[in-house]
Amino acid sequence: MPNYKLTYFKIRGRAETARYIFAYSGINYEDNTVDIMDWPNVKRSLLFQQIPILKVDKTEINQSTAIARYLARETGLAGKTNLEQAQVDAIVDTINDFMNMFPWTEKDPSVKQKITEDVFANNIPLLLDGLSKLLGDHMWFVGDSVTWADFHWAVCSITLTNLNVDVLHNYPKLLALKERVEALPKIAAWIERRPKTPL
Ligand SMILES: N[C@@H](CCC(=O)N[C@@H](CS)C(=O)NCC(=O)O)C(=O)O
Numbered sequence: 083m084p085n086y087k088l089t090y091f092k093i094r095g096r097a098e099t100a101r102y103i104f105a106y107s108g109i110n111y112e113d114n115t116v117d118i119m120d121w122p123n124v125k126r127s128l129l130f131q132q133i134p135i136l137k138v139d140k141t142e143i144n145q146s147t148a149i150a151r152y153l154a155r156e157t158g159l160a161g162k163t164n165l166e167q168a169q170v171d172a173i174v175d176t177i178n179d180f181m182n183m184f185p186w187t188e189k190d191p192s193v194k195q196k197i198t199e200d201v202f203a204n205n206i207p208l209l210l211d212g213l214s215k216l217l218g219d220h221m222w223f224v225g226d227s228v229t230w231a232d233f234h235w236a237v238c239s240i241t242l243t244n245l246n247v248d249v250l251h252n253y254p255k256l257l258a259l260k261e262r263v264e265a266l267p268k269i270a271a272w273i274e275r276r277p278k279t280p281l
Pocket residue numbers: 095096125131132133134144145146147
């Protein structure tokens with residue numbers, strides 16, 4: 083088993099899906115959280131100046147989706163066939179496309195609020211309608227067992243709900259999937275002990 087070190091801020095953000103995979107599979111790793119005061123120095127030391135970074139022994143991987151996909155493949159959470167893996171990847175990429183529409187780095191609060199409201203009004207229904215249809219009456223998005231696409235949904239839907247408490251009101255199946263993931267004993271234990279942060 084390699085030595086894993088995950089570097090990110092002390093928030094769920096773009097590292098949380100990887101943390102769910104670690105938690106679910108029971109793999110030990112170092113959850114290295116960077117204090118915002120130390121960030122300028124850490125940033126200068128990184129090839130692409132962004133986190134998350136996963137260090138696997140001496141190899142550094144950037145990009146949150148590449149990190150989570152690698153961990154999912156290592157732990158049997160990526161989908162059972164190439165076709166299932168493509169379905170899983172498409173769900174994750176679609177969720178990311180929509181999550182990236184939010185103005186995360188906008189400094190002006192009124193601009194931030196306006197764009198956020200626009201995304202909820204004009205874009206998020208398309209995401210939720212589509213995911214809800216994909217899920218249908220199945221337990222999990224793809225195949226007959228949990229994959230990292232389910233984890234990614236569970237993680238991103240916390241942020242969506244924090245921004246708009248009613249967002250899942252008309253999507254009971256998607257809410258149930260989030261709760262199913264959160265009820266998995268090892269995920270529930272991680273949620274219990276992780277830092278409580280807004281993002
Ligand atoms: N596409 C990249 C985006 C990484 C990214 O935007 N990281 C942000 C934190 S969520 C960051 O490092 N921000 C600090 C900065 O750029 O100074 C990924 O998914 O990993």
